[in-house]
Amino acid sequence: MFENKQPLTSLSELGEFGLINHLNDKITLINKSTIKGIGDDAAVLEYSANRQILVSSDLLVEGIHFDLSYTPLKHLGYKAAIVNFSDIYAMNGKPEHITVNIAMSNRFSLEAVDELYEGILLACKNYEVDLVGGDTSSSKSGLFISITVIGQAGADKITYRNGAKSNDLICVSGDLGGAYMGLQLLEREKQVFLANPEMQPEIDNYDYILERQLKPEAREDIIKLLEKENIKPTSMIDISDGLASELIHICTSSNVGCTIYDDKIPMDHTTIAFANEINMDPVTATLNGGEDYELLFTIDIKDYNKIKEIKEISVIGHITDKSEGCNIICGDNKELVLLKAQGWNAF
Ligand code: ADP
Ligand code: MG
DSSP: OOOOOSOOOOHHHHHHHHHHHHHHTTOOOOOTTEEEOSSSSSEEEEEETTEEEEEEEEEEEBTTTBOTTTOOHHHHHHHHHHHHHHHHHTTTOEEEEEEEEEEEOTTOOHHHHHHHHHHHHHHHHHHTOEEEEEEEEEOSSSOEEEEEEEEEEETTTOOOTTOOOTTOEEEEESOOSHHHHHHHHHHHHHHHHHHOTTSOOOOTTOHHHHHHHHSOOOOHHHHHHHHHTTOOOSEEEEOSSOHHHHHHHHHHHHTOEEEEEGGGSOOOHHHHHHHHHTTOOHHHHHHHTOOOOOEEEEEOGGGHHHHTTOTTEEEEEEEEOGGGOEEEEETTTTEEEEOOOOSOOOO
16 A cells, blocks of 8 residues: 655645646656757657747646637637647747647537638638647546647757846737637626526627637737748747736746836737726736737847837836846836736646
């Protein structure tokens, strides 16, 4: 019999990133082809000089990452693919292949699987990615989808999380907080429906945030724009867990601090309107909400002129010395508040 005298450590004590660091500590990389292992949006591998391969995986679990009572399967398939493409763009690369692993219970029909794959294949078509394999299993509790994406980029193009330096400008694409507000709206309407199935949903005027939650896009257009303007970001990450958490990732990896300004964070008016309706500060939704799949990147200040007229890119602050920490300047009285990573944590 196993006898365990050691007290066990709960995963919630460690948190998701604590667990990843714990696993990473056990790993020794032995192949020369491994350029970067754990710790960025994708691993970087090199099999031939100057052409590097990018690999990233994401796992979506029913009841944890999605709720099938309000998520159409086609949208779920689309999103499962997009979140993977986003990690390759966050390395300044191009996604080209995916493999798809699914596990589902016997309550699933062929028609349901077709719908899921319709979404995955639509995303592949839109982003010119080939589906090249996967694995299929049954499951005793709910649906699992895990996608691995493979992409590529020239070695000199790849943008890591660790290149930000003092005085670099901090930029984000698009607008933030919408996906989280969309989730809050869907959850609210679910509760209303459960209480009274006859009630009509109150989702008029909120199409934008619903789309942000149910049908996100990956910012390939921003990667192309940066290339056209001849800008290589000094660091980059995609916003899957909320602006605060991603900024802290960049600052920790780059050994720097940052200052951002709450009034510079881009938000759509629909996001603000819904946040007001549920008495939530919309800035909190941008910092801690997540799932926006926008790109967060830093650029050298000399590139400012090239991006200042681009509507889809906002400068929200700058990189500082590490000793200053990660801060946000808030409100009319310009209060300095320490940023905390309170975004999505698997545990
Ligand atoms: P992202 O939010 O960009 O998808 P994650 O936060 O999921 O990134 O992962 C951060 C890093 O940890 C990545 O390099 C990823 O490959 C690695 N990672 C996550 N989970 C595991 C795991 N179970 N085993 C090994 N590496 C992992
Ligand atoms: Mg990422």
